Amino acid sequence: MQFSDAFRTELSSLMQWRRDVREFKTDPVDEALVDQCLDAFLTAPSVGLSEPWRILRVRSETARENALKNFNTANAQALGGYQGAQKQKYASLKLSGMRDAPVQFAVYCDDSTEQGSGLGATSMPEMRRYSVVCAVFNFWLYCRSLGLGLGWVSILDPDQLNTDLNADPNWSLIGYFCMGWPKNFDDTPALERAEWEQRRGHLIIEDR
Amino acid sequence: MQFSDAFRTELSSLMQWRRDVREFKTDPVDEALVDQCLDAFLTAPSVGLSEPWRILRVRSETARENALKNFNTANAQALGGYQGAQKQKYASLKLSGMRDAPVQFAVYCDDSTEQGSGLGATSMPEMRRYSVVCAVFNFWLYCRSLGLGLGWVSILDPDQLNTDLNADPNWSLIGYFCMGWPKNFDDTPALERAEWEQRRGHLIIEDR
Numbered sequence: 001m002q003f004s005d006a007f008r009t010e011l012s013s014l015m016q017w018r019r020d021v022r023e024f025k026t027d028p029v030d031e032a033l034v035d036q037c038l039d040a041f042l043t044a045p046s047v048g049l050s051e052p053w054r055i056l057r058v059r060s061e062t063a064r065e066n067a068l069k070n071f072n073t074a075n076a077q078a079l080g081g082y083q084g085a086q087k088q089k090y091a092s093l094k095l096s097g098m099r100d101a102p103v104q105f106a107v108y109c110d111d112s113t114e115q116g117s118g119l120g121a122t123s124m125p126e127m128r129r130y131s132v133v134c135a136v137f138n139f140w141l142y143c144r145s146l147g148l149g150l151g152w153v154s155i156l157d158p159d160q161l162n163t164d165l166n167a168d169p170n171w172s173l174i175g176y177f178c179m180g181w182p183k184n185f186d187d188t189p190a191l192e193r194a195e196w197e198q199r200r201g202h203l204i205i206e207d208r
Numbered sequence: 209m210q211f212s213d214a215f216r217t218e219l220s221s222l223m224q225w226r227r228d229v230r231e232f233k234t235d236p237v238d239e240a241l242v243d244q245c246l247d248a249f250l251t252a253p254s255v256g257l258s259e260p261w262r263i264l265r266v267r268s269e270t271a272r273e274n275a276l277k278n279f280n281t282a283n284a285q286a287l288g289g290y291q292g293a294q295k296q297k298y299a300s301l302k303l304s305g306m307r308d309a310p311v312q313f314a315v316y317c318d319d320s321t322e323q324g325s326g327l328g329a330t331s332m333p334e335m336r337r338y339s340v341v342c343a344v345f346n347f348w349l350y351c352r353s354l355g356l357g358l359g360w361v362s363i364l365d366p367d368q369l370n371t372d373l374n375a376d377p378n379w380s381l382i383g384y385f386c387m388g389w390p391k392n393f394d395d396t397p398a399l400e401r402a403e404w405e406q407r408r409g410h411l412i413i414e415d416r
Contacts, residue, residue, distance in 0.1 A: 001395070002355060007222075011349070012251075012350075013209060015251040015252075041411055042407065043224050045226070045227075048405060049397055049399045049406070055411060055413045055414070056416050058416050077331070078327070086325065090327070095327075115405060117404075119399070119405075122285070123285070123286070123363060123365055124362040124363075124383075127362040130382065133342060133345075137342045141349075142223075144211075145219055154335040155331060157331055165416045191256065191324075191327070196257065197258075199259060202250075203249055204261075205246070205264075205265055207267050208264050208268060208314075208373045
């Protein structure tokens with residue numbers, strides 16, 4: 001199986017235009033499209049073939065309100081850690097699309113799974129979580145290829161979220177995800193547009 | 209920026225044919241191609257735009273020998289945790305391409321970076337590491353689009369590797385990577401072909 005220069009050019013565009021989306025339309029997403037995107041989890045690499053990803057679809061009004069409250073509390077705490085102009089800037093940022101995004105998930109890693117019999121996860125058990133992150137990223141790229149946006153929310157108290165969602169105690173939260181049709185497409189990170197930070201555009205590589 | 213059905217079909221193929229490669233040819237990889245692949249790190253998402261990825265290129269004979277020794281020790285320890293037929297099966301698996309892969313990297317996360325001013329990483333500091341995993345996965349897909357293989361080695365003692373590579377003490381090891389021209393292409397995981405484990409082919413999704 002080989003890939004052409006033309007495909008690679010489009011792939012690079014996809015990578016460039018895959019953004020963390022925080023501004024969603026409230027329009028629903030066809031469930032068939034959601035399923036199609038979720039299938040991308042299944043082609044992700046996983047340590048020992050453990051497939052440790054577990055997904056909670058957050059649908060109920062109560063669960064969504066709790067998650068939003070959780071974000072608001074964590075975000076207010078984070079704001080308290082900044083001062084002066086940086087604090088004002090932080091306060092002006094929109095850091096989650098949880099109010100509008102029609103589809104929301106909490107994604108977990110099952111650290112207790114026996115699938116894979118522990119292969120590859122003995123000296124680095126965090127590999128299971130990293131497998132789930134790879135799967136999320138596969139999913140993210142596929143969403144964007146369909147014009148759907150994904151937003152990763154990490155400004156949350158994981159323990160509170162897990163309690164509110166009644167998550168299995170063996171599961172670790174990887175992230176909370178908002179999915180939907182973005183209000184705008186962009187090839188520049190929102191935090192760069194908002195002048196919070198800029199990409200440095202080079203890699204630090206040292207020889208050994 | 210929109211993407212076509214034809215592109216998505218090829219993207220799905222890329223995801224399907226992106227494998228964890230452990231059988232490499234020893235042929236060198238043009239450094240321009242290596243650089244082109246590494247550029248994919250720079251389009252990855254990173255929490256707060258912190259770009260916490262740090263890369264050690266493992267070039268010297270000594271560094272490679274130490275890394276291989278580290279793998280062999282960790283692999284022998286892991287083998288000791290299995291019994292009977294499973295132990296025999298484990299012993300028969302080829303779990304790294306470190307002896308042959310012409311290009312090798314240790315990839316780290318700089319947990320101490322000030323870039324991004326901590327945004328998004330207060331309540332979930334592990335987000336920096338997850339950002340590096342996303343970058344690795346972007347890189348992995350791009351490598352495969354060029355016909356290059358990547359293998360992620362996690363059967364290692366991270367502390368020993370970091371000492372041997374004289375890594376910055378603020379950096380956390382994400383993984384050790386082998387890169388090169390694969391001996392074979394496949395759309396099925398090596399561990400499934402070896403009958404170690406099989407993919408379950410469905411997602412566990414629960415509503416909340």
